[in-house]
Amino acid sequence: QVQLVESGGGLVKPGGSLRLSCAASGFTFSDYYMSWIRQAPGKGLEWVSYISNSGSTIYYADSVKGRFTISRDNAKNSLYLQMNSLRAEDTAVYYCARTLGRISSSWYFDYWGQGTLVTVSS
Amino acid sequence: QSVLTQPPSASGTPGQRVTISCSGSNSNIGSNYVYWYQQLPGTAPKLLIYRNNQRPSGVPDRFSGSKSGTSASLAISGLRSEDEADYSCAAWDDSLSGVIFGGGTKLTVL
Numbered sequence: 001q002v003q004l005v006e007s008g009g010g011l012v013k014p015g016g017s018l019r020l021s022c023a024a025s026g027f028t029f030s031d032y033y034m035s036w037i038r039q040a041p042g043k044g045l046e047w048v049s050y051i052s053n054s055g056s057t058i059y060y061a062d063s064v065k066g067r068f069t070i071s072r073d074n075a076k077n078s079l080y081l082q083m084n085s086l087r088a089e090d091t092a093v094y095y096c097a098r099t100l101g102r103i104s105s106s107w108y109f110d111y112w113g114q115g116t117l118v119t120v121s122s
Numbered sequence: 123q124s125v126l127t128q129p130p131s132a133s134g135t136p137g138q139r140v141t142i143s144c145s146g147s148n149s150n151i152g153s154n155y156v157y158w159y160q161q162l163p164g165t166a167p168k169l170l171i172y173r174n175n176q177r178p179s180g181v182p183d184r185f186s187g188s189k190s191g192t193s194a195s196l197a198i199s200g201l202r203s204e205d206e207a208d209y210s211c212a213a214w215d216d217s218l219s220g221v222i223f224g225g226g227t228k229l230t231v232l
Contacts, residue, residue: 026171035221043225044210044225044226045159045167045212046177059219059220095166104214105154106155106214108172109159109167111169112167112168116168
């Protein structure tokens with residue numbers, strides 16, 4: 001069965017960095033697009049970033065552009081999110097999600113991990 | 123404030139039919155598919171409806187989605203206690219060039 005397991009969350013000071021990982025299993029990871037989505041405490045979901053199956057196409061939400069970097073290692077069935085210059089408003093549970101839809105306007109997320117909490121506070 | 127607008131709460135009694143609305147604009151719902159996600163307390167979101175009205179395998183036919191113009195709705199018939207969850211709509215936004223979500227609706231089964 002499809003499994004996505006995030007790790008790497010924790011407490012970090014404003015301006016600091018953190019790298020999230022997502023270990024995938026139960027499907028051919030290299031065949032699928034992937035995304036990161038976050039949810040601030042008590043708030044709605046917010047799409048953060050997308051990466052194509054080969055890693056050649058990447059998108060970011062404006063709120064994280066220039067600060068976050070998405071990447072993947074298909075040999076290790078893993079997805080990553082490098083987060084730099086973190087701000088208090090980046091505090092959220094971060095989910096990795098398998099992404100379907102051939103074109104961006106039809107993207108949707110059919111499997112989600114359990115999430116990892118990132119807290120940005122001094 | 124979310125680009126897609128949902129009521130913050132909804133409620134119903136077991137067996138009832140409830141609907142949850144999602145209001146957007148021409149740049150999102152008006153020109154793209156709508157998706158619905160269910161988030162049970164303390165768990166990750168789960169895909170409930172894709173491409174406006176399609177159910178993934180395993181989702182009961184009690185759940186249905188519809189879209190008209192710049193609005194969409196999720197209907198749940200034969201309400202059960204296990205349906206108590208947060209429900210969020212989502213769509214691509216052409217102006218923002220990204221996926222946007224509604225703020226979520228907390229459904230309470232009385």
